[in-house]
Amino acid sequence: MKTLVLCLVILSISQAQGLNPKCETQEHASTLKVFHIYSPCSPLKPSKPLSWEEDVLSMLAKDQSRVQYLSSLVAKKSMVPVASGRQIVQSPTYIVRARIGTPPQTMLMAMDTSNDAAWIPCNGCLGCSSKVFNTAKSTTFNNLGCHAPQCKQVRNPTCGGGACVFNMTYGSSSIAANLSQDAITLAADPIPSYVFGCLQKTAGSSVPQQGLMGLGRGPLSLLSQTKNLYKSTFSYCLPSFRSPKFSGSLRLGPTGQPLRIKYTQLLKNPRRPSLYFVNLIGIRVGRRIVDIPPNALAFNPSTGAGTIFDSGTVFTRLVEPAYVAVRNEFRRRVKVANVTSLGGFDTCYTVPIVAPTITFMFTGMNVTLPQENLLIHSTAGSITCLAMASAPDNVNSVLNVIANMQQQNHRVLFDVPNSRLGVARERCT
Ligand SMILES: *[C@@H]1O[C@H](CO)[C@@H](O)[C@H](O)[C@H]1NC(C)=O
Ligand SMILES: *[C@@H]1O[C@H](CO)[C@@H](O)[C@H](O)[C@H]1NC(C)=O
Ligand SMILES: *[C@@H]1O[C@H](CO)[C@@H](O)[C@H](O)[C@H]1NC(C)=O
Ligand SMILES: *[C@@H]1O[C@H](CO)[C@@H](O)[C@H](O)[C@H]1NC(C)=O
Numbered sequence: 001m002k003t004l005v006l007c008l009v010i011l012s013i014s015q016a017q018g019l020n021p022k023c024e025t026q027e028h029a030s031t032l033k034v035f036h037i038y039s040p041c042s043p044l045k046p047s048k049p050l051s052w053e054e055d056v057l058s059m060l061a062k063d064q065s066r067v068q069y070l071s072s073l074v075a076k077k078s079m080v081p082v083a084s085g086r087q088i089v090q091s092p093t094y095i096v097r098a099r100i101g102t103p104p105q106t107m108l109m110a111m112d113t114s115n116d117a118a119w120i121p122c123n124g125c126l127g128c129s130s131k132v133f134n135t136a137k138s139t140t141f142n143n144l145g146c147h148a149p150q151c152k153q154v155r156n157p158t159c160g161g162g163a164c165v166f167n168m169t170y171g172s173s174s175i176a177a178n179l180s181q182d183a184i185t186l187a188a189d190p191i192p193s194y195v196f197g198c199l200q201k202t203a204g205s206s207v208p209q210q211g212l213m214g215l216g217r218g219p220l221s222l223l224s225q226t227k228n229l230y231k232s233t234f235s236y237c238l239p240s241f242r243s244p245k246f247s248g249s250l251r252l253g254p255t256g257q258p259l260r261i262k263y264t265q266l267l268k269n270p271r272r273p274s275l276y277f278v279n280l281i282g283i284r285v286g287r288r289i290v291d292i293p294p295n296a297l298a299f300n301p302s303t304g305a306g307t308i309f310d311s312g313t314v315f316t317r318l319v320e321p322a323y324v325a326v327r328n329e330f331r332r333r334v335k336v337a338n339v340t341s342l343g344g345f346d347t348c349y350t351v352p353i354v355a356p357t358i359t360f361m362f363t364g365m366n367v368t369l370p371q372e373n374l375l376i377h378s379t380a381g382s383i384t385c386l387a388m389a390s391a392p393d394n395v396n397s398v399l400n401v402i403a404n405m406q407q408q409n410h411r412v413l414f415d416v417p418n419s420r421l422g423v424a425r426e427r428c429t
Contacts, residue, residue: 017130017131018043019035020042023041027097028188029187029255029256030186030251031187031249031251031256032096032097032250032251034250035247036238037094037095039239044095053342056385057342060345062314063314064344065172066171066310066312066313067313067401071304071398073304094110094111095108096186098186098213100133100182101135102139103137104183104185105133105134107131108210108211109210109213110212110213112212112214112311112312113215113309113312114216116217116219116220117212118213118222119198119199120211121199121207122180124200125199125200127201128199128202129210135198140183142181143180144164153219153220173206173207174203175199177198177200178200179195179196180198181193181196186252189229191225194225195225217416221274223416230252231253233415234252234253235411236249236311237428238404238407238410240372254415261422261423262366263365264363264364264420269301270301271301272304277299278308278309278363280297280306280307280400282297282361283326283358283361285356286356292322305398305399307401309402309407309421310402312404313403313404314403314404315403316388316406318400319398319400326358326388327347327388330356330358331347334355334356338350338351340383350382352384369406372409373405374388374406375387409427411423
């Protein structure tokens with residue numbers, strides 16, 4: 001009897017930490033499946049289903065702290081934004097499967113285009129969740145010493161008994177890790193000696209449970225470590241968490257990327273070389289280009305101002321004068337007098353509406369978003385909101401963030417060697 005109970009417990013734990021078996025399909029070549037953390041495939045979704053309002057409001061609250069965090073990165077402030085009230089988890093929204101070590105152990109790592117680092121919770125980690133990479137079971141694992149060349153690429157490394165160790169903050173969390181190396185397999189691609197942070201201690205609630213896969217372009221990033229294989233090129237198609245198949249794709253490398261795609265130039269901010277800045281020059285609501293003060297959109301490498309594409313923020317944030325101009329024109333076009341609010345969304349309706357499209361005008365590329373990328377509807381259909389907000393005003397915010405709801409069902413291509421970012425409509429399922 002006891003063993004039976006134990007078996008059931010082990011079974012339910014292991015199911016709770018891997019993908020729903022129905023979603024376990026083979027991945028081919030260099031294309032990984034991408035899952036929303038709230039998708040039925042994901043073991044990381046909240047154990048008690050949240051109501052639609054709770055869902056939306058919690059995503060918005062997490063976004064608030066993520067945008068503050070991103071703004072603090074560009075402004076190079078040392079301040080770590082701490083959310084008021086209850087603890088805010090702000091781990092990124094999409095996960096991919098990686099197999100680490102020999103024999104491989106599967107981890108569901110969060111995808112984050114605004115970070116370079118990769119870290120994985122390792123055995124012995126204090127403060128990590130129960131799913132860890134057991135380094136002792138991998139025959140190819142090793143920790144890097146302080147004199148390893150890669151140790152010099154880590155910010156503020158220290159020498160812990162000869163090992164390269166480092167501390168850093170991520171969102172409102174702090175982490176301590178060993179710099180380590182092991183084989184990793186992404187879809188069908190083996191990457192023999194991948195360097196990553198092996199988490200030994202975490203505090204705070206921002207750390208993704210099964211690790212972080214940074215898709216930024218800095219020195220120790222996945223892109224830098226796989227330059228020969230993937231040529232610093234990748235694209236993704238993010239599924240809506242309500243889409244029936246619940247999975248999109250992350251395609252690594254130049255092979256199989258769309259040929260018919262519009263591009264805009266990628267810009268580099270020397271303060272934060274890993275962020276993907278683009279030049280947003282205007283915003284159109286329906287056919288009208290709204291009146292936005294140029295400095296609300298301008299790229300300025302010395303202040304960190306500008307616009308980034310980010311995979312981890314859910315709802316697009318515009319600096320206040322830009323948001324207000326867009327929202328006012330949106331309301332004017334919707335022509336329903338009774339505007340209500342829901343949490344941080346200030347343009348909501350309790351009657352069905354016909355919404356105008358919104359076009360982000362980048363240098364060389366206009367991206368026109370249909371209703372599905374602009375509106376969120378409650379399950380009961382009783383409330384509809386414009387799914388954007390103004391950037392948090394308690395930081396000296398200068399950053400516009402094109403977020404994942406606005407990118408869903410589009411292929412977004414990051415072509416770093418040619419300094420360009422492409423966008424094309426695509427059904428992500
Ligand atoms: C991390 O490094 C410390 C010493 O610097 C060592 O004691 C610990 O075992 C390492 N952890 C792993 C998972 O290798
Ligand atoms: C890094 O974090 C660890 C664990 O919290 C702590 O013991 C150590 O003193 C920290 N090192 C530095 C250089 O801050
Ligand atoms: C406006 O909305 C509020 C709240 O939903 C409702 O109480 C009120 O009757 C509405 N007014 C009109 C004119 O529809
Ligand atoms: C984007 O739209 C604007 C205004 O409608 C137009 O003037 C411009 O030529 C378009 N840009 C591109 C690259 O199509």
